[in-house]
Amino acid sequence: MKIHLLLLPFALAACSPLPDAGSPVRSSMNSPDATAGAASTTGSGVLGQYHWQLKDAFDSKGMRIDALFVGAEEPVQLDFTADRLIVINSCNNMSASFSVKKGQLQLGPMMSTSMACPDAARAALDDAIAQRLRGSLGVNLLTRDNTPRMQLVTETGDMLTFTGVPTAETRFGGPGETGFLEVAAQTVPCKNPLIPDKKCLLVRERHFDEQGLPSGTPGEWRPLDQDIEGYSHTPGIRNVLRVKRYSVKNPPADGPSVAYVLDLVIESQQVGN
Known part of the structure; x- marks a missing residue:
């Protein structure tokens, strides 16, 4: 590991x-x-x-x-x-x-x-x-x-x-909100009527203190049925990402109301080897 x-x-x-x-x-x-x-x-x-x-x-x-x-x-x-x-x-x-x-x-x-x-x-x-x-x-x-x-x-x-x-701020019309997502090493099946056998990232919220150290309790794991702009997932690699969240104005009926944009990969771990 x-x-x-x-x-x-x-x-x-x-x-x-x-x-x-x-x-x-x-x-x-x-x-x-x-x-x-x-x-x-x-x-x-x-x-x-x-x-x-x-x-x-x-x-x-x-x-x-x-x-x-x-x-x-x-x-x-x-x-x-x-x-x-x-x-x-x-x-x-x-x-x-x-x-x-x-x-x-x-x-x-x-x-x-x-x-x-x-x-x-x-x-x-x-x-x-x-x-x-x-x-x-x-x-x-x-x-x-x-x-x-x-x-x-x-x-x-x-x-x-x-x-x-x-920039993302220009495209989405605001500075966005900074957050942290942990991305599991393996994707998971998720339901999508337009894409049979779709796989989604498995993510959970993470928190860090002012010194950049982990704090609090991580959130629950959940499938993320959308991309994180700028992030390319490698199977077998767990990552913790600093992301920006942006509200999507007038999203399509089947589209997300929030966009995630990668800001920085702050932790990377190879799992299973």
């Missing part, structure tokens, strides 16, 4: 509400093919409403920056909280403080963990990102074919174009 505890002390610390950091960034995001420089602010504003996935990157001579494209399945992604830019799908965990002033994205020093990556290209990705996400960058927001885009221009003239994917 193998047990892995992942960032458990951090599990509740990251749930604290973010402070109001200023006015939102203004842009013509609702106008087709419109571009706008960001207004002066220290808040994430419209930037925080999307996951920004890298689509194109060219240097000042028009050459594609291949070092920034390691895996097509997991493109470099930027997420903006109230006061930090977080880099997703790099080798190490990377983040920097930021503010937006007069159409410029001002970045503080890039902080990074020191994990070694066995894949040389992914290990080099961290440096390629850090070289470009620093100092002052021009930032423009635009929409094309109803898809939001963000363009960042570095001090050396590199241009990085990102496609915006709405």
Whole structure:
């Protein structure tokens, strides 16, 4: 039996509400093919409403920056909280403080963990990102074919174009409620008139104190007749998940009124071996 505890002390610390950091960034995001420089602010504003996935990157001579494209399945992604830019799908965990002033994205020093990556290209990705996400960058927001885009221009003239994917908060119209679900190692049969022999996740509620330690009594096991967005179950692996719950407005007659979105896997255990 193998047990892995992942960032458990951090599990509740990251749930604290973010402070109001200023006015939102203004842009013509609702106008087709419109571009706008960001207004002066220290808040994430419209930037925080999307996951920004890298689509194109060219240097000042028009050459594609291949070092920034390691895996097509997991493109470099930027997420903006109230006061930090977080880099997703790099080798190490990377983040920097930021503010937006007069159409410029001002970045503080890039902080990074020191994990070694066995894949040389992914290990080099961290440096390629850090070289470009620093100092002052021009930032423009635009929409094309109803898809939001963000363009960042570095001090050396590199241009990085990102496609915006709405966050869960944007899609469901609110911040959601944080909770914890334990997912049993094996799925169970559950009734569904449209899907014969359907299998469902078996889950129960879990509780943790301010130090991230288990507290209280777990809830009763129950089949969950819906997906947890972002979670892929592996038979034989028991997981404890930090999830966000969102109310679904006007759900279909046969659909759930609550959506679950994976926030973090905090515990993983192999069962039966």
